[in-house]
Amino acid sequence: QSCANVSSQTYDYIVIGSGAGGIPIADRLSEAGHSVLLIEKGPPSSGRWGGTLKPKWLDNTNLTRFDVPGLCNQIWADPVGVSCTDVDQMAGCVLGGGTAVNAGLWWKPHPADWDTNFPEGWRNKDLAAATDKVFSRIPGTTTPSLDGKRYLSEGFDMLGGSLGAAGWKYIVPNDHPDEKNRTYGHSTFMFSGGERGGPMATYLVTASARKTFTLWTNTIARRVVRDGGHITGVELECNGAGHAGVVSVTPTTGRVILAAGAFGTPKLLFRSGIGPTDQLNIVKNTTDGETMIASDSWINLPVGYNLNDHVGTDIEIAHPDVVFYDYYGAWNKPIVNDTETYLTKRIGPLAQAAPNIGPMFWEIITGADGIERHLHWQSRVEGARNTSMTVTQYLGTGSVSRGRMVITRQLNTVVSIPPYLRNENDKAAVIQGLVNLQESLKNVPNLTWITPKANVTAAQFLLYLHDVARTTGLFCKGTAKIGTDDGRTGGSSVVDLNTKVYGTDNLFVVDASIIPGHITGNPSAAIVILSEHASTKILALAPPAVGKLGDTCGGKDWKGSFHCAEGLKCAVAGLGISLCRSSS
Numbered sequence: 001q002s003c004a005n006v007s008s009q010t011y012d013y014i015v016i017g018s019g020a021g022g023i024p025i026a027d028r029l030s031e032a033g034h035s036v037l038l039i040e041k042g043p044p045s046s047g048r049w050g051g052t053l054k055p056k057w058l059d060n061t062n063l064t065r066f067d068v069p070g071l072c073n074q075i076w077a078d079p080v081g082v083s084c085t086d087v088d089q090m091a092g093c094v095l096g097g098g099t100a101v102n103a104g105l106w107w108k109p110h111p112a113d114w115d116t117n118f119p120e121g122w123r124n125k126d127l128a129a130a131t132d133k134v135f136s137r138i139p140g141t142t143t144p145s146l147d148g149k150r151y152l153s154e155g156f157d158m159l160g161g162s163l164g165a166a167g168w169k170y171i172v173p174n175d176h177p178d179e180k181n182r183t184y185g186h187s188t189f190m191f192s193g194g195e196r197g198g199p200m201a202t203y204l205v206t207a208s209a210r211k212t213f214t215l216w217t218n219t220i221a222r223r224v225v226r227d228g229g230h231i232t233g234v235e236l237e238c239n240g241a242g243h244a245g246v247v248s249v250t251p252t253t254g255r256v257i258l259a260a261g262a263f264g265t266p267k268l269l270f271r272s273g274i275g276p277t278d279q280l281n282i283v284k285n286t287t288d289g290e291t292m293i294a295s296d297s298w299i300n301l302p303v304g305y306n307l308n309d310h311v312g313t314d315i316e317i318a319h320p321d322v323v324f325y326d327y328y329g330a331w332n333k334p335i336v337n338d339t340e341t342y343l344t345k346r347i348g349p350l351a352q353a354a355p356n357i358g359p360m361f362w363e364i365i366t367g368a369d370g371i372e373r374h375l376h377w378q379s380r381v382e383g384a385r386n387t388s389m390t391v392t393q394y395l396g397t398g399s400v401s402r403g404r405m406v407i408t409r410q411l412n413t414v415v416s417i418p419p420y421l422r423n424e425n426d427k428a429a430v431i432q433g434l435v436n437l438q439e440s441l442k443n444v445p446n447l448t449w450i451t452p453k454a455n456v457t458a459a460q461f462l463l464y465l466h467d468v469a470r471t472t473g474l475f476c477k478g479t480a481k482i483g484t485d486d487g488r489t490g491g492s493s494v495v496d497l498n499t500k501v502y503g504t505d506n507l508f509v510v511d512a513s514i515i516p517g518h519i520t521g522n523p524s525a526a527i528v529i530l531s532e533h534a535s536t537k538i539l540a541l542a543p544p545a546v547g548k549l550g551d552t553c554g555g556k557d558w559k560g561s562f563h564c565a566e567g568l569k570c571a572v573a574g575l576g577i578s579l580c581r582s583s584s
């Protein structure tokens with residue numbers, strides 16, 4: 001195998017990464033009449049796009065493991081060739097990114113998800129139109145099996161019923177996104193037609209129907225190529241397949257969108273000379289060093305800081321009513337009746353996400369600091385016993401703990417400061433939530449607490465769990481934060497309110513990296529919404545002004561708002577001034 005060299009064709013937009021952020025914006029930009037290249041480093045996943053990974057019972061179908069909801073947990077059993085190898089957390093490096101490997105949970109965000117941390121122009125009221133667009137394309141369902149029945153609902157009935165008896169209110173979650181306090185409901189999934197659905201089955205389908213849209217899978221972006229603050233193209237790294245060389249954007253007006261995820265995007269920024277100096281110096285000392293952009297063109301931004309993620313705290317209970325279904329076993333030794341009903345009608349347990357997720361429930365805890373912290377509880381039927389349910393408590397909106405991710409000499413990305421429970425009130429909220437659940441379930445007949453045991457307090461349990469809770473890692477975000485406080489001058493933000501990287505005139509970030517703070521639930525729908533919103537902002541932006549010979553083009557840290565005309569290059573002229581000069 002070898003890589004195909006890129007041609008001289010240029011694109012109005014190059015989008016790097018085909019996950020929750022990348023696919024929707026690629027579609028919207030091409031819908032507006034632009035030529036768009038979407039670059040994905042992983043292989044195709046869903047059968048519709050040429051994916052091939054599947055168990056025997058899917059032979060002779062156009063389905064893969066990524067399409068069947070009941071096989072979604074296969075990423076844990078067999079991550080090879082699917083999960084990212086350059087990230088120390090679990091993430092999907094295939095077409096669709098996280099939306100190809102996740103459990104499909106799909107939430108209309110609570111208004112506070114936007115209003116607590118996002119800047120002006122990105123508040124709940126501003127996101128209403130984008131939310132409507134997303135949910136009209138991907139409405140989600142609480143009954144994924146096409147006969148409208150819920151299979152194996154014993155776990156839901158036992159736990160949901162117990163919460164109901166303790167005074168928690170039943171809701172249809174996406175009908176009441178703002179009701180997240182002592183409420184519970186069925187899981188909502190992005191699934192449609194009994195299959196995974198989501199961005200790959202909607203936005204990518206419409207994009208691909210346009211002649212001006214191009215998708216390259218198995219193609220790794222190494223870095224953006226830039227002249228000061230102006231990006232001229234994307235350099236590719238040969239992967240043994242896919243494409244190699246430098247692919248250029250349309251001269252003057254072309255733009256690059258980074259959508260490579262909360263670790264992939266910072267990595268691309270670092271390799272492009274954008275980030276804190278300590279990280280750029282690490283890149284300088286790797287195989288990238290010789291060809292890395294010169295240090296007088298580095299843009300110093302706090303990329304990698306502000307890492308945030310939900311703290312996941314698992315409890316386990318058991319009850320004789322609960323019925324286990326072996327979703328992992330469905331790979332090699334499925335129940336034949338279930339594969340048949342799935343294959344012929346898309347009904348039954350395999351049309352539902354493994355391992356039988358639900359109920360979901362929510363509570364808001366007000367801390368001693370006055371901040372409302374959102375807890376999102378997610379139950380699933382698995383654990384030490386056949387009658388176990390494991391329930392993860394996620395601490396979301398309102399949490400103030402933050403961490404950091406960095407790059408290594410091997411060009412891998414790692415979490416250097418875990419973002420979990422670094423604040424006493426964050427800890428107190430987790431403990432209070434556990435106590436409240438213990439209290440709510442205390443009168444349920446025949447219910448056994450497996451973890452923590454009945455005689456262990458929530459506080460003792462959390463102390464013991466601390467290391468486990470640090471390993472959640474699925475919902476990382478915030479590493480290239482959006483905001484008005486320009487990170488080049490001591491602020492905390494990497495991108496401005498148009499998602500444009502400070503110090504550049506045509507580089508944008510549209511993925512989990514820009515989310516400034518925690519949100520209540522699993523984030524993929526929120527990321528698709530912000531991608532819709534970003535597309536409107538980016539399309540409304542005027543192209544950057546073009547500098548003529550002798551014009552100022554940068555200034556210290558490339559603060560200039562324009563770049564130089566073709567044939568000229570922006571060169572440092574001393575005293576913090578840069579001028580457009582002849583490039584010959």
Ligand SMILES: Cc1cc2nc3c(=O)[nH]c(=O)nc-3n(C[C@H](O)[C@H](O)[C@H](O)COP(=O)(O)OP(=O)(O)OC[C@H]3O[C@@H](n4cnc5c(N)ncnc54)[C@H](O)[C@@H]3O)c2cc1C
Nearest residue numbers: 017019020021041093097098102105221264511512522524
């Ligand atoms: C196992 C698992 C289960 C989850 N369950 C849920 C759930 O049920 N519901 C939910 O809402 N969220 C869930 N999530 C989280 C959710 O999927 C992610 O938050 C979301 O997909 C992140 O979107 P993104 O666009 O930021 O990045 P991603 O979706 O991760 O997409 C980034 C893409 O960029 C590609 N890429 C990276 N670097 C490069 C490069 N240099 N060149 C080219 N391509 C590159 C990657 O291969 C990837 O495809 C889960 C995540 C995981 C891992």
